[in-house]
Each structure stands twice: as C-alpha cells, then as structure tokens.
Amino acid sequence: MTVDSPVRPLKVAVVGGGPGGLATAIALAKIPKVEVTIYEKNKILREVGAGININQNTWNVLELLGAAESLTSGHPTLTVLSLNGRTGEELHRVERSDKGCHTTIRTQRTKLQSALLAHVKPNILQLSKKLERIEDVGDHGVRLYFADGAIESADLVVGADGIHSVVRDCAWPTYEIKFTGTTIWRALLPRSELKALDPRFDITAWWHLPTSHVYFSPVGEGFSEIAARELQDPKIHGASKASWGVPVTNEYVESHFTEYLPQIQAAIKKIPTGAWREFAAFAGPELTQLTAWNNKVALVGDSSHALSGAFGSGAGFAMEDGWILAQALAYFTNDLSKALPLFDEIRLPYYRKMYAHLEEQATLMEERLQLLQTPSEEDKIDSKVIKAGGRNMDWIYENHIGKIWDEVIKRFEFQKQTIQ
Ligand SMILES: Cc1cc2nc3c(=O)[nH]c(=O)nc-3n(C[C@H](O)[C@H](O)[C@H](O)COP(=O)(O)OP(=O)(O)OC[C@H]3O[C@@H](n4cnc5c(N)ncnc54)[C@H](O)[C@@H]3O)c2cc1C
Structure with missing residues (x-):
C-alpha cells in the first residue's frame, strides 16, 4: 500500500x-x-524475569535508538565460567575484552525497560x-x-x-510452537548474601549437571540473579507447561537441585518465599x-x-x-x-x-x-x-x-x- x-x-x-x-x-x-x-x-x-545480558549488539541498537545513555546500571560480564555443579571443578573460562565503546553487562530487566520507556513518546502507549x-x-x-x-x-x-x-x-x-522440555526458575537476591556462600557466585557462571544448570550473575545495584533450569521429557511434561513468569513454591524449585554442591543448594534456599518465577521454554x-x-x-x-x-x-x-x-x-x-x-x-x-x-x-x-x-x-x-x-x-x-x-x-x- x-x-x-x-x-x-x-x-x-x-x-x-x-x-x-x-x-x-x-x-x-x-x-x-x-x-x-x-x-x-x-x-x-512490567518485565517478568530477573536479569538480561546487554551484549555489544544490543548496545549498538540502543545507541541508534538514542536510549543507551538511559541504561545506567548493570554488572560487567567479561569473565564467564562453566563449572561442574557437583564437584565445583572449573570446566571452561571465557575472558572477553570489549571491542565496542560499551561494556557487556548483565542488568535487571526492569532497567532495560525503563531505559526504553524514557524514549517512548507520550500518549502512544495504551x-x-x-x-x-x-x-x-x-x-x-x-x-x-x-x-x-x-x-x-x-x-x-x-x-x-x-x-x-x-x-x-x-x-x-x-x-x-512446542514446549522444549526446559523449565527455568528465576529470582533476584542481594549480592552480598550469595558471595558469602561462595566467592565464585560473584562471577557470572553456569554450574552444570547433565540435564540442568544453575546460573549466577550479579546484575547491578547490589543484586544478583539465580536462574536455574532443568530439562524434562517434553512428551511427559509438555501438556501442563504453559507457564511464563508464574510464581512457584520454594520447595518445588529446591526439589529439582538436590544433587548440587551444598553451597548451591544453600543459595537456592535463600530465595524469599514467593520470589521464584517459573518460565516454560517454548520453541518453534x-x-x-x-x-x-x-x-x-x-x-x-x-x-x-x-x-x-x-x-x-x-x-x-x-x-x-x-x-x-x-x-x-x-x-x-x-x-x-x-x-x-x-x-x-x-x-x-x-x-x-x-x-x-x-x-x-x-x-x-x-x-x-x-x-x-x-x-x-x-x-x-x-x-x-x-x-x-x-x-x-x-x-x-x-x-x-x-x-x-x-x-x-x-x-x-x-x-x-x-x-x-
Ligand atoms: C530464560 C531466558 C533468558 C533470556 N536471557 C536473555 C538475555 O540475557 N538477553 C537478551 O537480550 N534476551 C534474553 N532472553 C530473550 C528475551 O527475553 C526475549 O527475546 C525478549 O524479551 C523478546 O522481546 P519481545 O519484545 O519480542 O517479546 P516480550 O519481551 O515477550 O514482550 C512481549 C510483550 O507483548 C505483550 N503481549 C503479549 N500478548 C499480547 C496481546 N495479546 N495483546 C497485547 N499485548 C500482548 C506482553 O505482555 C509483553 O509485554 C531470554 C529469554 C529467556 C526465556
């Protein structure tokens, strides 16, 4: 037209x-x-979920939108680790240096949303x-x-x-779209509480078992994120998986991570009642x-x-x-x-x-x-x-x-x- x-x-x-x-x-x-x-x-x-990566590609488009300067908080994620969740052995380490003019960060989802919202013209959002x-x-x-x-x-x-x-x-x-079998539970926690359990919780890292992982990362403003995910058989679990940002009980989340290191289980137990949100991953x-x-x-x-x-x-x-x-x-x-x-x-x-x-x-x-x-x-x-x-x-x-x-x-x- x-x-x-x-x-x-x-x-x-x-x-x-x-x-x-x-x-x-x-x-x-x-x-x-x-x-x-x-x-x-x-x-x-409102943004559901906890943290979000702002990589260089995302910074580039934020610059073009004129919103980059409005995103002022986050934690640099230049070091990223992968560890064994049962033994604590370090399996992989990525040390990045930034090629662009912004540092790669993990920030709270709400911060990205506010940064964008500040540039949306008044009266166009219904x-x-x-x-x-x-x-x-x-x-x-x-x-x-x-x-x-x-x-x-x-x-x-x-x-x-x-x-x-x-x-x-x-x-x-x-x-x-179909349920992939992956369920994700996400929450925020004061950074100092996590660090006290294990200093490595203060570094962006994945702690793995064969069909699950627990991800820790600071996200700025004194908070850290825990995102724990588990792969279940989509044929068995698919029918009931329509949840996105749904509150779930602490016991339910904890029951999926009992084989992890004691400090990981302790970290998961620190999440306040009612704070966990469940996300069922769909793909098409x-x-x-x-x-x-x-x-x-x-x-x-x-x-x-x-x-x-x-x-x-x-x-x-x-x-x-x-x-x-x-x-x-x-x-x-x-x-x-x-x-x-x-x-x-x-x-x-x-x-x-x-x-x-x-x-x-x-x-x-x-x-x-x-x-x-x-x-x-x-x-x-x-x-x-x-x-x-x-x-x-x-x-x-x-x-x-x-x-x-x-x-x-x-x-x-x-x-x-x-x-x-
Ligand atoms: C576990 C997980 C981790 C992720 N980590 C990252 C990360 O670190 N960095 C990153 O960049 N991305 C990450 N993503 C992906 C990212 O969250 C999404 O790709 C991104 O949010 C997509 O944005 P969107 O605007 O397309 O959709 P959404 O963010 O889903 O927004 C859709 C909007 O549409 C509204 N809506 C839905 N239906 C209707 C309707 N019928 N009528 C009116 N409004 C409606 C919703 O309320 C919502 O506000 C992650 C995703 C997952 C699942």
Missing part, C-alpha cells in the same frame, strides 16, 4: 510493549507521517489492551479486536507480542517470511523467531528488528509494498543462520556422546559445556545493525546509479 496523500499518516499498531515493541515504537516515531500506537495487554508495563485477533480487511488495512471490546484499525500491524504471539497465530495460522520452527497479508503485518522479536532465549540476546534481536523495520519504512517513504520485503530480505537470513547454528550444535553434542558409547555423568556435563563455548559468535554479539543498514543502502544507491 502506498501512502500518496500528504495528509493521512501511515497508521501503525504495535502489539506488545516488550523490548521489541518499545524499540519499534521509538524508531517509528522518528519517521515523518507515521502515527504509532502500542497496545499492551498488561495494566502496568495499557490493558489485550489483542484477541486481527482481521485482514483488504484495502482498508487490518482490524484489531481487543478483549475489552474495542476495535481499532491500522495500515500496518507489528506483532511484538512475544513467543505466544496472537498476531502470528492469526496471520500464520498453521505455525506451531523457522518462518519463511516475517511479513504477511500483502505487507500489512510484520513480526518483530520473539514472535518471529521462537528460539526460547537460545542465544541470550533476544531482546537485542527484537530491538534490531524494530529499528530495521523503521529504517526500511523511512527509506521508502512509508511505502509498505517496498519496505516490508526489504525488512524480510535483511532479517530472514540472520534468523536462518541462528536456526542452522542451533541444529549444528545439537548434532555435534549428539555425536560427541555417541563416540563415548557409555558416557559417564561427568562426560555428559563436559559435553554440554563444550557445546556452549568454542565457536566464534561475533556475528551475533558484535553485530552492528547500523552498519548492516548502511551496506544495504550503499548497495541500493549503487544499483540505482548503474541503472541510470
């Missing part, structure tokens, strides 16, 4: 006020003749707006139906509504297009690539998506028929590479275990850790979405000149 009229702005509905939705709205609000509204289902904008479905109304764009009975319309709907996306369910009706296959309904729907963030936090940088990916979508719209002066295919062209191969990487890693781990024929518990732990490290992941963690965009534009301008 081309917007010819100088009067009517392009109406964009962003569904979801997570990192992807907020970043998309910030970037879109800078484009002339774009009217953007964020519809968020929660009464108050809360308590739970989307129930969208409808393709041809030349009239897309109609949005909300749980409170309201009906809105838009020229473009951006699905930033996370892994259980309603926008995706409507526009990609055959797409399915690669999409062949991130846009639908003849360029009237686009997906950003977790809705478009259900990777279940696999690279620990999903908030960065979501913000990169939103920023690129806005650049494409600005470049083609809000012509959706040109901008959305360009968005697909830039972001699809990136996600394809991630899916391919995960597949390769799973095969490698399988092969390693098969070579060992009857692997011991320790072999299984080692094989997990090798899986996590070893590869150069600069294409993710050093990604500079601004430079990617500059290259695309250079190519476009070059093509224009050669045609003339």
